[in-house]
Amino acid sequence: MARFKTKDGLPTLKSIAERTGFTANTVSQALRNSPSVARQTREEIRKAAREMGYVHNVVASSLRSGRTHTVALVFGDVSNMLFAIKIRELEEALRKRGYQVLILNTDEDEALERRAVHTAISRQVDGVVLCPCQKGVEALELMERHRVPYVLSGRYFDDVDCDSVVWADYQGGLIATRHLIGRGCRRILFLNGPAFISSARERGRGYRDALAEAGLEPVEVSVSAMSGGVRGALDEIRARGVGYDGIFAFSDLIALEAACWLQEHGVGIPDKVRMAGFDDILSHMCIPFGLTSVAADKTQETLITVDMLVRRIEGRQEQRGKRRTMDVTLVARTSS
Amino acid sequence: MARFKTKDGLPTLKSIAERTGFTANTVSQALRNSPSVARQTREEIRKAAREMGYVHNVVASSLRSGRTHTVALVFGDVSNMLFAIKIRELEEALRKRGYQVLILNTDEDEALERRAVHTAISRQVDGVVLCPCQKGVEALELMERHRVPYVLSGRYFDDVDCDSVVWADYQGGLIATRHLIGRGCRRILFLNGPAFISSARERGRGYRDALAEAGLEPVEVSVSAMSGGVRGALDEIRARGVGYDGIFAFSDLIALEAACWLQEHGVGIPDKVRMAGFDDILSHMCIPFGLTSVAADKTQETLITVDMLVRRIEGRQEQRGKRRTMDVTLVARTSS
DNA sequence: TAGCATGATATTATCGATAATTCAATAGTA
DNA sequence: TACTATTGAATTATCGATAATATCATGCTA
Numbered sequence: 001m002a003r004f005k006t007k008d009g010l011p012t013l014k015s016i017a018e019r020t021g022f023t024a025n026t027v028s029q030a031l032r033n034s035p036s037v038a039r040q041t042r043e044e045i046r047k048a049a050r051e052m053g054y055v056h057n058v059v060a061s062s063l064r065s066g067r068t069h070t071v072a073l074v075f076g077d078v079s080n081m082l083f084a085i086k087i088r089e090l091e092e093a094l095r096k097r098g099y100q101v102l103i104l105n106t107d108e109d110e111a112l113e114r115r116a117v118h119t120a121i122s123r124q125v126d127g128v129v130l131c132p133c134q135k136g137v138e139a140l141e142l143m144e145r146h147r148v149p150y151v152l153s154g155r156y157f158d159d160v161d162c163d164s165v166v167w168a169d170y171q172g173g174l175i176a177t178r179h180l181i182g183r184g185c186r187r188i189l190f191l192n193g194p195a196f197i198s199s200a201r202e203r204g205r206g207y208r209d210a211l212a213e214a215g216l217e218p219v220e221v222s223v224s225a226m227s228g229g230v231r232g233a234l235d236e237i238r239a240r241g242v243g244y245d246g247i248f249a250f251s252d253l254i255a256l257e258a259a260c261w262l263q264e265h266g267v268g269i270p271d272k273v274r275m276a277g278f279d280d281i282l283s284h285m286c287i288p289f290g291l292t293s294v295a296a297d298k299t300q301e302t303l304i305t306v307d308m309l310v311r312r313i314e315g316r317q318e319q320r321g322k323r324r325t326m327d328v329t330l331v332a333r334t335s336s
Numbered sequence: 337m338a339r340f341k342t343k344d345g346l347p348t349l350k351s352i353a354e355r356t357g358f359t360a361n362t363v364s365q366a367l368r369n370s371p372s373v374a375r376q377t378r379e380e381i382r383k384a385a386r387e388m389g390y391v392h393n394v395v396a397s398s399l400r401s402g403r404t405h406t407v408a409l410v411f412g413d414v415s416n417m418l419f420a421i422k423i424r425e426l427e428e429a430l431r432k433r434g435y436q437v438l439i440l441n442t443d444e445d446e447a448l449e450r451r452a453v454h455t456a457i458s459r460q461v462d463g464v465v466l467c468p469c470q471k472g473v474e475a476l477e478l479m480e481r482h483r484v485p486y487v488l489s490g491r492y493f494d495d496v497d498c499d500s501v502v503w504a505d506y507q508g509g510l511i512a513t514r515h516l517i518g519r520g521c522r523r524i525l526f527l528n529g530p531a532f533i534s535s536a537r538e539r540g541r542g543y544r545d546a547l548a549e550a551g552l553e554p555v556e557v558s559v560s561a562m563s564g565g566v567r568g569a570l571d572e573i574r575a576r577g578v579g580y581d582g583i584f585a586f587s588d589l590i591a592l593e594a595a596c597w598l599q600e601h602g603v604g605i606p607d608k609v610r611m612a613g614f615d616d617i618l619s620h621m622c623i624p625f626g627l628t629s630v631a632a633d634k635t636q637e638t639l640i641t642v643d644m645l646v647r648r649i650e651g652r653q654e655q656r657g658k659r660r661t662m663d664v665t666l667v668a669r670t671s672s
Numbered sequence: 673t674a675g676c677a678t679g680a681t682a683t684t685a686t687c688g689a690t691a692a693t694t695c696a697a698t699a700g701t702a
Numbered sequence: 703t704a705c706t707a708t709t710g711a712a713t714t715a716t717c718g719a720t721a722a723t724a725t726c727a728t729g730c731t732a
Binding site for chain 1: 687
């Protein structure tokens with residue numbers, strides 16, 4: 001049985017209008033601080049609204065105004081700490097700009113991603129922050145067709161021209177690998193993400209270029225971002241008899257799993273194997289070493305993302321898609 | 337400048353009606369699979385809708401029907417892993433029941449919590465899952481007044497009668513402490529959360545009762561859940577010259593920080609100090625030990641929470657608030 | 673004093689869907 | 703035959719707010 005909230009005596013603009021003697025429209029304007037309402041009138045209306053416990057009905061407002069003040073955050077998985085951190089920061093930054101966030105998980109699955117974007121559109125969100133699974137561009141097309149402003153976060157498409165905020169992935173791969181080489185590693189295993197993800201390709205390029213500089217050979221495997229794949233990959237590498245004295249991981253989460261595996265197999269870090277990760281989301285943890293990682297200023301990244309999106313939403317947008325790249329630095333810790 | 341999405345030629349029920357020759361209402365019913373629409377008509381309409389790329393406008397629908405199919409999740413902080421995990425599970429379970437989630441952070445602050453609930457109400461959410469900061473009940477009153485169904489998650493109020501799903505905190509405190517005693521600990525430090533949180537009080541009771549059974553003295557301090565407080569507390573305890581051979585922490589996150597501190601101070605785990613946490617959110621991590629922790633079936637917890645909430649939303653609710661308690665078990669790992 | 677900008681409020685028309693009600697046509701029953 | 707059910711669709715009336723426009727005093731300028 002559906003509930004009809006406003007049937008049960010909850011105040012609306014109309015009831016405030018009746019009580020104060022003004023019209024609903026004037027009440028609406030007064031509550032929105034329109035300058036065309038006399039100061040005294042405004043105060044009288046606001047007082048009445050307060051006393052009656054009025055709560056603005058955003059649904060009705062949205063229908064008429066076409067603005068929902070809502071942004072959908074479409075990410076792989078909230079429980080992935082990297083995403084959790086991003087979502088937390090985005091929520092805060094967007095809240096300060098007057099937007100609420102709708103969370104939609106894709107599980108890195110194309111169909112779910114498409115459905116998530118569809119949901120966002122049907123809810124008339126003002127904008128979308130999307131970390132695309134990159135298995136297709138249907139979701140993007142859907143947003144384009146419905147003219148929903150969006151910004152890609154963390155990944156981009158070579159052949160699609162749209163707003164995106166990414167890290168300097170190539171640079172990150174380069175400096176992390178150089179760092180391991182500088183620490184004496186001669187055979188560095190790269191536990192990379194899937195190749196269809198732009199950041200994985202870029203980091204891979206950086207990794208290979210750094211090795212080439214030093215005249216070393218790459219040993220690269222691709223593991224699934226969703227957990228489970230790392231151990232299997234390491235088992236397999238051991239079975240193949242491949243040795244290594246360094247590990248560079250696509251993400252800190254992959255590095256963490258690898259560290260567990262190494263520990264269980266009695267391989268000391270950093271004595272036997274030096275490690276570096278990416279994302280710098282474990283900075284407050286000791287496992288028991290601190291994990292060396294490629295970092296960027298996440299707060300600034302969030303601000304840029306939000307700014308870009310809000311610009312689009314509020315119509316001050318530029319024509320072409322803009323790609324912003326966040327500078328990265330290497331935070332060396334005891335793991336290397 | 338506001339965007340008017342439906343002005344730019346995007347299809348609505350009306351445009352489908354015009355194209356098919358039926359009325360908007362019939363189109364609406366057809367798309368909702370109402371039985372009072374002839375099979376052939378329905379198919380014709382659905383076909384047209386598909387071809388035109390129609391997307392249901394949930395905002396308009398919500399205004400009329402009074403249902404938004406949205407649930408607000410009001411938690412302390414998405415980037416706290418415990419909450420991140422809960423949110424992830426809730427999102428999935430609710431999605432399967434036809435609800436989207438709006439995320440609102442409280443930072444464990446009363447004013448923010450109140451504002452979050454206010455926001456939820458103004459968006460006409462169908463229900464709320466709230467982990468109250470327990471510094472006041474204004475937020476609850478607000479929901480009661482607006483007749484918004486809600487379920488408390490993880491914490492409850494002694495003096496307020498409402499739906500809630502909590503863990504068997506007393507039992508958890510009991511078994512964790514008994515476990516440490518059983519492992520030979522004689523002086524167990526309890527790093528508890530703030531006393532105004534129900535679960536902290538309950539776990540504290542369990543801890544003290546277990547110690548009393550063994551004729552031991554409690555050493556309890558309260559640390560803030562938000563990070564930073566743990567190190568300070570341990571510093572202070574050391575300054576006071578208080579020794580301990582076991583630590584029971586209110587949460588795994590607190591335990592993790594404590595473990596880092598101990599490590600930095602050269603205190604071996606579990607050789608010198610045995611540890612147990614609560615929540616079991618680090619099960620996949622080795623730090624480098626596995627952390628012993630009090631666990632419950634989180635998936636079942638989520639299902640119960642969602643079920644309780646959806647029952648309320650759909651009007652099949654019982655009169656009085658119902659408190660469900662999740663059984664807990666101790667997962668012993670190498671930290672103890 | 674006519675004319676006109678300005679400020680303050682009222683009127684009216686939507687936004688896009690759904691609930692409630694009505695109506696027409698066909699089928700089944702006494 | 704007359705009458706009631708049943709089915710399938712059309713009509714009409716909102717949901718609660720806001721945009722667009724109109725109205726009506728004032729006060730000021732020419």
